[in-house]
Every structure is written in structure tokens, then in C-alpha cells.
Amino acid sequence: MGEALNSWKRTIMCGELREEHIGQKVTVMGWVQRNRNLGGLEFVDLRDRTGILQVVFGEVINKEAFEKANKVRPEYCIAIKGEIIRREAPNNAMATGMVELKGEEIKILSESETPPIYIKDNLDAAENIRLKYRYLDLRRSDMQKILMIRSKTAKAVRDYLVNSEFLEIETPMLTKSTPEGARDYLVPSRNYPGMFYALPQSPQLFKQLLMVSGFDKYFQIVKCFRDEDLRANRQPEFTQIDLEMSFVEQDDVMELNEGLIKHVFKEVGNIDVKLPIRRMPYKEAMEKYGSDKPDLRFGMEIRDLSETVKNAEFKVFQDALENGGSVRAICLKDGANMGRKDIDRLGEFVKTFKAKGLAWIQLKEEEIKSPISKFLKEDELKNIIDVMSAETGDMILIVADKNSVVFQSLGQLRLELAKKYDLIKDKNEFNFCWITEFPLLEYDEEEGRYFAAHHPFTCPMDEDLEYLESDPGRVRAKAYDLVLNGEELGGGSIRIHDTKLQERMFGVLGFTQESAWERFGFLLEAFKFGPPPHGGLAFGFDRMIMFLAGTDNIKDVIAFPKNQNAFCPMTEAPNVADEKQLVELGISLNKEDK
Structure with a gap:
């Protein structure tokens, strides 16, 4: 049985105690990290979210407290009163290592069974076990530090935006299902049988309506929901910093958000972000890095060899060029000694991105080695080397195909080589870049129509x-x-804030006027009443915390995440619904579903 507090009040946190507190009487509360008995002394390491404090109990200090302290075990929840004294054997590895608490009274607030996971940093337990016992996993100091960073970041965001005259306004969680995006999570309605709400993938339409309403600077830190396959670092529910502004152009939005990033990264991580942040058109990003989110912490830029090899007697190159594609390459410094097995692995790697193969040229000390050299004239080979700025000891890696395949395969190969050869020298570098001038639309060959690359309300360049x-x-x-x-x-x-332009956009996307009004009528109706020019941005809040906390796993920055199958091992959600609930909702399940 646990003891009641009976008017005991915590006076200070464990991790806050220092030499200046010596001689003070304090009351601390927390969990037992470990305990050890040394004859007439009992040492207890007491932990709360601020850190660990060593407590010493002795028969000569207080026999009753000493005997009670002998009974505690790891993860017991306890409260202790006593005096802060100087530690005889300081521990410089602990923030509180110069002092300890002389325990004079102790309450065992609750006992604990042996935990199924260790409460320690850098835990190597299986992820599903950690998620099943997430409340214990979150007792670990490394996890608690991450969630404290999350809280501090949210405050820093709010401080900056409120000081910039933004209003925090909530938008609905139960809304209407709209197309053009991932699958919605649907919520059946009891009051309207056969009808459904949708959980929002973002507050997009509502924040635009708030601009129509005259709230010219809106923001919220908001939950969003997408029913999609959970690739790495995706969650079915995630958090955005969402904001929208009226009477602005692109530069206004970008400059405001540069200020936000500078403030947050300095306030939370003491990281200096240099402004203005570099800007790069989408076309340049794809041609140089094969990605619309390029990693600029290392070089190895993609270069175009199409003009250089246009007359080469190599069928792979000619086929790519004749079909409107290109021949492009990257240069791996000091890669000339790569073995054939490793080269073959790289060839298989690019094939996963639909490339037909990988050509290569190694500039060895004694010779130039390449399986395609027999198809190239001497001057063509020399020109390739010149275009790639390659030197003795380097290796050129070439892909020929349609541009989308070339960009993706070389872009991913560039990242793979950077990882394999440790090309990112400063792991603490934060290299920001704006990508601009995206395509408005993307063509889907299977469906035979265009889709909005961003969303259907994005304005085309004039x-x-x-x-x-x-x-x-x-x-x-x-x-x-x-x-x-x-x-x-x-x-x-x-x-887009002009109704006619919005209708044109829907037309290009394949909506009839009737279907557009059926889906988005409330927005189009609102646009009849003087909508202002407006624009905005949404940050992935979870991803921002990952950078600030130095983790590469999104589950680390969310208190209660789902696993890779969108399942919660702790609560066992999703789960079956009661038959009575289903009847009320007018839902009947197939036999196999039951």
C-alpha cells in the first residue's frame, strides 16, 4: 500500500540541487533509479525529470528512515525530507554530483513491480516493447529531454508569432472529405446515418476562410491526419505549425518564416541560422542534386553529359537521348579503387529507382578503366572527364534514361555514397535552403490527367x-x-484568391464545375465576397523537433506514437467496436471483418 502525502510539499526538483543549497532543508519526490546498502548506510539515487540526486540514509541519522529506505526497490515512487550536505566523494559526471541529501524522513508513495524494460538512456529494447510500455519508456531521461525540447519549441514558436501580431485560432477536427491528397480518416455520423466526417489532412481550407474573414495573420500548432502507408518517419497523426497571412506576396511569407526559424533554433538549440537563407529554383535543384530537397552539406553535383556524348556510338546513350531523356553523372572523389562487387551493388541500387543500369569510369594511376570506353572516342572520353572535373583517383558514375529516372537514381546514389564514404564532415551543420518555382501540376500517366503538385489552391506564376x-x-x-x-x-x-482562376485550375485538374462546387463549394462561395490576396506555410513540427533533439526517428519526438503498421501496442488501437455502437451508426461489418 502506498502512503499519502499528508501535507508534504515538494520544495525543489532533484536535478536543481547544487553547492549553494548546502545546509538547506528540502523535500524531494521522484522514482528510485537504484539503491545500495553499505552496512550502516543506505544510498538511494532519486530521479525526476530534471535529473538524479544521491540520497544517503544512516542508522545514526534516523534509524526508522534507514530501515524504511532498505525496503525500496528500483522504480518505487517515494518522497524524502532532509538536509543538503557536501558529498564526500564528488561525482563530476552528475550535475548534482557535488552534493547529496541526508535523508531524515521517507514516504513510500507507491511500490513498483520489476519493469519489463530498463529505465536507462540509450535503451536497445525492441521498438514494439518500448511502445507497449511507453509510459515507462518515457521515464528515461533521454526521452524526457526530447519532450522538454518539444515543449520549449512550441513556446518559442508561439512567442515569435504572437509578437509578430499573429492570432492563434483553432479549426475543426471533424470536417468534410475532399480529394487531391492522401486518404482521409473517416468518422461515421450517428445523427446522419450513412454520412461521414473526415479528420483534416491539414487546416488548408479553413485557414483560407479565416483570411476571407479578415483575420489577416493566423497560426496554430495543430494535429493533422493522413491514412497512408507509413514509410520511414511518417505517422498517421502528426503535428504542423500552420500559418496564413493576408495582403502578402511570396517574399513576405518567406522572410517572416526565416525570422521564425532563426528565433526557434537559437532559443531552443542555441543554433545560429544565417539570414537570408539561400534560394534555389526547383529546376536547378533537380538538375544539380536530383532532388527537390537537396542535402547541401556535401558536393558531388550531378552534371549533364548529353551534349558531350550525343555522337557516341553507345546505344544506351543514344536511346535515352532519342527518347527525350538525358545522360548525366556524378563524380566520386577517390573512388577509382572501388572493387567490382561494390560497383555491382551500386548498379543494383540505381535499378531500384527504375534505372536500367550504371555506367562507370575509373581514373586509375596507371590507366582509365571503364566497360564503356570501347564505345567512346578518345576526345569524347576526355571531354567527359573535363565536364566532370574529374582527377586521377576519381570515379565517374553515369545514368542514361528519361529525366525523372536519371534525377531520382543519381540523386539517391549521391546520398548513398555520402553515407557509405562519410562525406558529411560536420554532423552538427544545419544547411537551410528555400526551393522555389515548383511545377504547378504533375501528370499521372496511369490516370491520364494532371494532379496538383502542391494542392489545388496554389497560385500559378503570373x-x-x-x-x-x-x-x-x-x-x-x-x-x-x-x-x-x-x-x-x-x-x-x-x-489563388480569384474565383475565375480557381475554376480554371479545377478545370485543368479534371473537375467539372458541378463537381468542383460539390467538393469545395463553401470556399468558392466565400471567394465571392472580397477575398484578400493571401499565402502561408506549414512546418512539420515533429520533424523540426527531430533536428533540434538530434534523433532520426519520428517516434522519439511524439509522446504516444503508432508503430510502422499504424497500431498502438500500448492501447491496442485500432480495436473492435461494440455491436451496439455499430448499430447506432448504421454500420454492418462483413463476416470476415468480424
């Missing part, structure tokens, strides 16, 4: 408007992503 119907793939968007170390940290756009 100079490209004339091509919206005649050449949609040519149209660029007033869209912008903030990239950090090869990860998209956030993205946004200037929105």
Missing part, C-alpha cells in the same frame, strides 16, 4: 498563366519549400 490550359506541365507555382539537410522542413504557397 508569367505562366497563359499556358495553364495549353501546356499545363510548363506552368510554375508560387510555391516554396524550406529544406534542411536533405529533409523538407516546411512548405507553402501563395493561394
Whole structure:
């Protein structure tokens, strides 16, 4: 049985005690990290979220407290009163290592069974076990530090935006299902049998309506939901820093958010972000790095060899060029000694991104070695080396195909080589970059129509408007992503605020006027009443915390995440519903579902 507090009040946290507290009487509360008996002394390491404090009990100090302290075990929840004294054997590895608490009274608030996981940092337990006992996993100091960083970051975001005259406004969790995105999570309605709410993938439509309403600076730190396959670092529910501004253009939104990033990273991580942040058009990012979220912490840029090899007698190159593709390459410094097995593995690697193969040229000390050298004239080989700025000891890796395949395969190969050869020298570098001038639309060959690359409310660039119907793939968007170390940290756009232009956009996306109004009628109706020019941005809050906390696992930064199958081992959600609930909702399950 646990003891009641009976008016005991905690006066200080364990991790806050220092030499200046020597001689003070304090009351501390927390969990037993470990205990050890040394004859007439009992030592207890007491832990709370601020740190660990050593407590010493002795028969000569207080026999009753000493005997009670002998009974405690790891993870017992206890309270202790006593005096702070200087530690005879200081421990410089602990923040509280110069002092200890002389225990004079103790209450065992609750006992604990032996935990199924160790409460220690750098735990190597299986992830599903950690998630099943998440409340214990969260007792570990490394996990607690991450969630404290999350809390501090949320405050820093709010401080900056409120000081910039933004209003924090909540938008609905139960809303209408709309197309153009991932699958929605649907919520059946009891009051309207056969009808469903959808959980929001983002507050997009509502924040635009708030601009129509005259709240010209809105933000919220908000939960979003997407029913999609959980690739690495995705969760079915995640958090965004969502904001929208009226009477602005692209530069206004980007500059405001640069200030936000500078403030948050300095306040939370003491990281200095240099402004202005570099800007790079989408076309340049794809051509140089094969990605719209390039990692700029190392070089190895992709270079175009199409002109150089256009007359080469190599069928793979010729086929790619004749089909409108290109021949491009990267240069691995000091890669000339790579063995054939490793080269073959790289060839298999690019094939996973639909490349047909990988050509290579090694500039060895004694010779130039390449399986394609017999197809190249001497001057063609020399020109390839010149274009790649390759030197003796380097290796050139070439892919020829349609551009989308070339970019993706070489872009991923670039990252793979950086990891394999440890090319990122400063692991603490934070390299930010804005990517701009995205394509407005993407063509889906299977469905035979265009989809919005960002979302259907993104404004086309003014100079490209004339091509919206005649050449949609040519149209660029007033869209912008903030990239950090090869990860998209956030993205946004200037929105369409003209009803006629919005209807044109829906037309290009294959909506009839009737279907557009059926799906988005409330927004189109609102746009009849003087909508202001507006734009915004949403940051992935969880991803931001990952950078600030130095973890590469999104589950580490969320208190109660789901596993890779969107399942919670702790609560066993999702789970079956009571038959009575299903009847009330008018839902009947198939036999196999039951």
C-alpha cells in the first residue's frame, strides 16, 4: 500500500540541487533509479525529470528512515525530507554530483513491480516493447529531454508569432472529405446515418476562410491526419505549425518564416541560422542534386553529359537521348579503387529507382578503366572527364534514361555514397535552403490527367498563366519549400484568391464545375465576397523537433506514437467496436471483418 502525502510539499526538483543549497532543508519526490546498502548506510539515487540526486540514509541519522529506505526497490515512487550536505566523494559526471541529501524522513508513495524494460538512456529494447510500455519508456531521461525540447519549441514558436501580431485560432477536427491528397480518416455520423466526417489532412481550407474573414495573420500548432502507408518517419497523426497571412506576396511569407526559424533554433538549440537563407529554383535543384530537397552539406553535383556524348556510338546513350531523356553523372572523389562487387551493388541500387543500369569510369594511376570506353572516342572520353572535373583517383558514375529516372537514381546514389564514404564532415551543420518555382501540376500517366503538385489552391506564376490550359506541365507555382539537410522542413504557397482562376485550375485538374462546387463549394462561395490576396506555410513540427533533439526517428519526438503498421501496442488501437455502437451508426461489418 502506498502512503499519502499528508501535507508534504515538494520544495525543489532533484536535478536543481547544487553547492549553494548546502545546509538547506528540502523535500524531494521522484522514482528510485537504484539503491545500495553499505552496512550502516543506505544510498538511494532519486530521479525526476530534471535529473538524479544521491540520497544517503544512516542508522545514526534516523534509524526508522534507514530501515524504511532498505525496503525500496528500483522504480518505487517515494518522497524524502532532509538536509543538503557536501558529498564526500564528488561525482563530476552528475550535475548534482557535488552534493547529496541526508535523508531524515521517507514516504513510500507507491511500490513498483520489476519493469519489463530498463529505465536507462540509450535503451536497445525492441521498438514494439518500448511502445507497449511507453509510459515507462518515457521515464528515461533521454526521452524526457526530447519532450522538454518539444515543449520549449512550441513556446518559442508561439512567442515569435504572437509578437509578430499573429492570432492563434483553432479549426475543426471533424470536417468534410475532399480529394487531391492522401486518404482521409473517416468518422461515421450517428445523427446522419450513412454520412461521414473526415479528420483534416491539414487546416488548408479553413485557414483560407479565416483570411476571407479578415483575420489577416493566423497560426496554430495543430494535429493533422493522413491514412497512408507509413514509410520511414511518417505517422498517421502528426503535428504542423500552420500559418496564413493576408495582403502578402511570396517574399513576405518567406522572410517572416526565416525570422521564425532563426528565433526557434537559437532559443531552443542555441543554433545560429544565417539570414537570408539561400534560394534555389526547383529546376536547378533537380538538375544539380536530383532532388527537390537537396542535402547541401556535401558536393558531388550531378552534371549533364548529353551534349558531350550525343555522337557516341553507345546505344544506351543514344536511346535515352532519342527518347527525350538525358545522360548525366556524378563524380566520386577517390573512388577509382572501388572493387567490382561494390560497383555491382551500386548498379543494383540505381535499378531500384527504375534505372536500367550504371555506367562507370575509373581514373586509375596507371590507366582509365571503364566497360564503356570501347564505345567512346578518345576526345569524347576526355571531354567527359573535363565536364566532370574529374582527377586521377576519381570515379565517374553515369545514368542514361528519361529525366525523372536519371534525377531520382543519381540523386539517391549521391546520398548513398555520402553515407557509405562519410562525406558529411560536420554532423552538427544545419544547411537551410528555400526551393522555389515548383511545377504547378504533375501528370499521372496511369490516370491520364494532371494532379496538383502542391494542392489545388496554389497560385500559378503570373508569367505562366497563359499556358495553364495549353501546356499545363510548363506552368510554375508560387510555391516554396524550406529544406534542411536533405529533409523538407516546411512548405507553402501563395493561394489563388480569384474565383475565375480557381475554376480554371479545377478545370485543368479534371473537375467539372458541378463537381468542383460539390467538393469545395463553401470556399468558392466565400471567394465571392472580397477575398484578400493571401499565402502561408506549414512546418512539420515533429520533424523540426527531430533536428533540434538530434534523433532520426519520428517516434522519439511524439509522446504516444503508432508503430510502422499504424497500431498502438500500448492501447491496442485500432480495436473492435461494440455491436451496439455499430448499430447506432448504421454500420454492418462483413463476416470476415468480424
